[in-house]
Structure formats: C-alpha cells, structure tokens
Amino acid sequence: MLSQHGSRCCDGGSRFPLYYWVWEYLFPQPYENLWLRLLCTASVFVMAFRHHYSNRLKKYLPLYYLLAMGLCLPYFFFFMMLMNDWSDIWVLSFMSSIFIHILLVHDTRMMFLQAIFCVILASITAYFVKGPELNFEEHNAYLPIFAFTYVFGNLFYFRNQSEHEAKVSIAKSFGAGIAHEMRNPLSVLLSSFEVIRSIVPSSHSSYRNSHHLNAQEIQILNDLIEDSMKVIWTGNETIDLLLTSIDQNRVSTSTFCKHRAKKVIENAVDSFGYKNASEKRLVSLEIDSDFEYLGSDTLLKYVIYNLLKNAFRHRGTGKFKITISSKKTANGWSVLVKRYWARN
Structure with a gap:
C-alpha cells in the first residue's frame, strides 16, 4: 500500500x-x-x-x-x-x-x-x-449522505477492484497458456534444427567451402523444412485460438465454411505436439463414416488438441489408449473422444 x-x-x-x-x-x-x-x-x-x-x-x-x-x-x-x-x-x-x-x-x-x-x-x-x-x-441531515457516499463508494470500488483482479488473473492464465502451448512446437523445431546441424557442415569443418549432399540428405532436409513450417503454422493457430478464448468477439461466423470432419481430425491428430513417437501410437482414429459440417476447422482442431493434452497430462501410471470416432445421432453427427485403460 x-x-x-x-x-x-x-x-x-x-x-x-x-x-x-x-x-x-x-x-x-x-x-x-x-x-x-x-x-x-x-x-x-x-x-x-x-x-x-x-x-x-x-x-x-x-x-x-x-x-x-x-x-x-x-x-x-x-x-x-x-x-x-x-x-x-x-x-x-x-x-x-x-x-x-x-x-x-x-x-x-x-x-x-x-x-x-x-x-x-x-x-x-x-x-x-x-x-x-x-x-x-x-x-x-448531511450525515446520512456522507454515510451513503462511504458505503456505496466502497462497494463500487470493491467491484471495480474485483474486475481488475479478474482481468489480471485472465492475463496470467493467458500467458501461462501461451507458454504451455508453445513449448511443444518449439521443442519440435529444436529437434529439427539439431538434425539439420548434424547434416550441414559447421564453419570449422575442413570441407565447409565445398560439400555435396546426397539424395537421402536432401530428402531429410526437405522433410524437416516441411515439418518445421507445419509446426510454425500450428503455433500461429494456437496463438489465434488462445486470443479467441480470451475475447470471444474475435470468433466471426462470416469465415465459417463447410469442412470434411475426417480430414480436419486426422490433421489435428497428426500435427499434435507429442512428446515422443510412442505417445502418437496411443491415439487411433475409428472414423468410418465421414461427414461435412459448417464451421471452423481451426476451432475443431483446438478442441481435439485440448482433449489430447488433458488425456496425456492426467495419464497416471497405467497404460491407456485414445480412440476418436464419429457417430450419427438424431440431432446430427457427433465426434466421440474416448480414453480407456488397455489390458496387459
């Protein structure tokens, strides 16, 4: 104070x-x-x-x-x-x-x-x-007016203070969300650069002025560049989605269009930031019937990201699997994400 x-x-x-x-x-x-x-x-x-x-x-x-x-x-x-x-x-x-x-x-x-x-x-x-x-x-007669000013002035100040603290709390959560969501993409980029460093000669190498890459090395570099671009694109999507979660007015229905659900979900599962390859093998797609929906592909991907993130965060010590399937109901199509414990 x-x-x-x-x-x-x-x-x-x-x-x-x-x-x-x-x-x-x-x-x-x-x-x-x-x-x-x-x-x-x-x-x-x-x-x-x-x-x-x-x-x-x-x-x-x-x-x-x-x-x-x-x-x-x-x-x-x-x-x-x-x-x-x-x-x-x-x-x-x-x-x-x-x-x-x-x-x-x-x-x-x-x-x-x-x-x-x-x-x-x-x-x-x-x-x-x-x-x-x-x-x-x-x-x-002035005294009740003074008392009224003290009481209600304090109530309004308390309300404004509470709103300010709520905004600060949201800002902290927003910052923590960015830090958490961007950690995996940055880790993937770091791994890609480490592979590139192992292929490209350093400035202290004896053949730094003349070095030929074979076809396999060129293919590896192209794959790394493509994967890195996908990671950067995913990171930009994550930032946009975090901003959307803070300010719901940013969601504009004017950009909604028809998407194939199976393609969007497959892309979300493939681009999710897994810690290792074994984690990716725990997720299986069982979407036999594809369907179209009107909306945002980015928002659906964000939902899948959050569900996968929560599933891996609270995984415990047992073995489990995650299945993503679709189901037609009386009200339309539904996407089901289920985690179940695998039997040994």
Missing part, C-alpha cells in the same frame, strides 16, 4: 499550503488554519523518505500511514467543515475527501473505523475551539 500510494500522497500533501492561499485570499472563507495544514503536509512528507528508514522503523510505517491518512482526510476536512459552519465549499470538499479516502485505504473495516473515529475527534476538537457557537444539530 505504501509503495503504491506513497508518491501520490506526497504530491497531495503539497496541496495543503497551496489551498490555504486559495481559501484565505483568492476565495476567502470564514475560517482557515495554516498550522493545521502544515501539520498535514509534514505528516505526509514523512513517508517520502520511507526508503531511507531502518528496518525497525519500517515495521511501523503501515500504522503511521493509517494515522496520516486519518489526519489529512476525514479529520482535517470534517474539522474545517465544522469551523466554516457547513458551508457549501467545505461540504463538497469533505465529499471529495471521502472518495480519496476510499482509494487510499483498501481495508474496508479499517477505513470505516478510521472515518468514525476521526469524525468524532474532529467534532470534539471543533467544540473546544469554537465552543457553544458550533452549529451541529441544524445540519445533521
């Missing part, structure tokens, strides 16, 4: 002397107190040097922060409002201080306790300064 609002509080603390000139000379008010304003400024500027304090003193900074905020916001503005006979300027100023108080003190219970205590203390101080002339009863 201190690291987030410390510089803002110090900037706000410098405004206390400035507004003394505003309300004393530019727009004169019945009551002003330069010494109280300087006290508020000094209490805030103590936090400007918080990074230079010893660890022993830093332990008390959160408590000091609450005391300083109580002095500079509810206490100061309520006291000045009472001393100026509830003038419109100071009623509005106190309302403004409520919103600032909500923003700077995140703990709801502490904020309400602080507000109640400081308002009572400001009333007692104003009574001792002004005496029986303190006009309080005639303006009690």
Whole structure:
C-alpha cells in the first residue's frame, strides 16, 4: 500500500499550503488554519523518505500511514467543515475527501473505523475551539449522505477492484497458456534444427567451402523444412485460438465454411505436439463414416488438441489408449473422444 500510494500522497500533501492561499485570499472563507495544514503536509512528507528508514522503523510505517491518512482526510476536512459552519465549499470538499479516502485505504473495516473515529475527534476538537457557537444539530441531515457516499463508494470500488483482479488473473492464465502451448512446437523445431546441424557442415569443418549432399540428405532436409513450417503454422493457430478464448468477439461466423470432419481430425491428430513417437501410437482414429459440417476447422482442431493434452497430462501410471470416432445421432453427427485403460 505504501509503495503504491506513497508518491501520490506526497504530491497531495503539497496541496495543503497551496489551498490555504486559495481559501484565505483568492476565495476567502470564514475560517482557515495554516498550522493545521502544515501539520498535514509534514505528516505526509514523512513517508517520502520511507526508503531511507531502518528496518525497525519500517515495521511501523503501515500504522503511521493509517494515522496520516486519518489526519489529512476525514479529520482535517470534517474539522474545517465544522469551523466554516457547513458551508457549501467545505461540504463538497469533505465529499471529495471521502472518495480519496476510499482509494487510499483498501481495508474496508479499517477505513470505516478510521472515518468514525476521526469524525468524532474532529467534532470534539471543533467544540473546544469554537465552543457553544458550533452549529451541529441544524445540519445533521448531511450525515446520512456522507454515510451513503462511504458505503456505496466502497462497494463500487470493491467491484471495480474485483474486475481488475479478474482481468489480471485472465492475463496470467493467458500467458501461462501461451507458454504451455508453445513449448511443444518449439521443442519440435529444436529437434529439427539439431538434425539439420548434424547434416550441414559447421564453419570449422575442413570441407565447409565445398560439400555435396546426397539424395537421402536432401530428402531429410526437405522433410524437416516441411515439418518445421507445419509446426510454425500450428503455433500461429494456437496463438489465434488462445486470443479467441480470451475475447470471444474475435470468433466471426462470416469465415465459417463447410469442412470434411475426417480430414480436419486426422490433421489435428497428426500435427499434435507429442512428446515422443510412442505417445502418437496411443491415439487411433475409428472414423468410418465421414461427414461435412459448417464451421471452423481451426476451432475443431483446438478442441481435439485440448482433449489430447488433458488425456496425456492426467495419464497416471497405467497404460491407456485414445480412440476418436464419429457417430450419427438424431440431432446430427457427433465426434466421440474416448480414453480407456488397455489390458496387459
């Protein structure tokens, strides 16, 4: 809390002397107190040097922060409002201080306790300064408005804070999803480059200026290039699909067209990032009846990717197989993905 609002509080603390000139000379008010304003400024500027304090003193900074905020916001503005006979300027100023108080003190219970205590203390101080002339009863109608502002201002702040935290959580999940989904394609590319390195001579080789590739090596290189291009294409699809999962408005039905389900599913199974060849042998296609569907081939591939990823992630220690089949129902065609434990 201190690291987030410390510089803002110090900037706000410098405004206390400035507004003394505003309300004393530019727009004169019945009551002003330069010494109280300087006290508020000094209490805030103590936090400007918080990074230079010893660890022993830093332990008390959160408590000091609450005391300083109580002095500079509810206490100061309520006291000045009472001393100026509830003038419109100071009623509005106190309302403004409520919103600032909500923003700077995140703990709801502490904020309400602080507000109640400081308002009572400001009333007692104003009574001792002004005496029986303190006009309080005639303006009690303002108190429910102030309470309403505190309660609902805090509720709206809490809602916005929750939405912000939800967005941050989504962003973290999004980043983790990209990291996880891109790990397998990058591993495949790395393996391809290692094979290419074993075929192509290095710069320190004795025949680096003249080297002939045989037909088999050329075929291997072409296959690696083709596989690498497929991996890069799959990686781009993965990024698009992750973006789609974050923002559903990105899914446009205008791009939907007819696809053959068997071809799309076969492509998804072949292009999935298996850790090794043995994993790929665990997946079998049993699509005897092909069918057409209207939609996105990329989204269907993403569904197959997710199901395969979850199946391998929670595989356990036993042996299992994954079958992908199609079935015609009364409502149309269905794609069935089933994992079952294989018998020894």
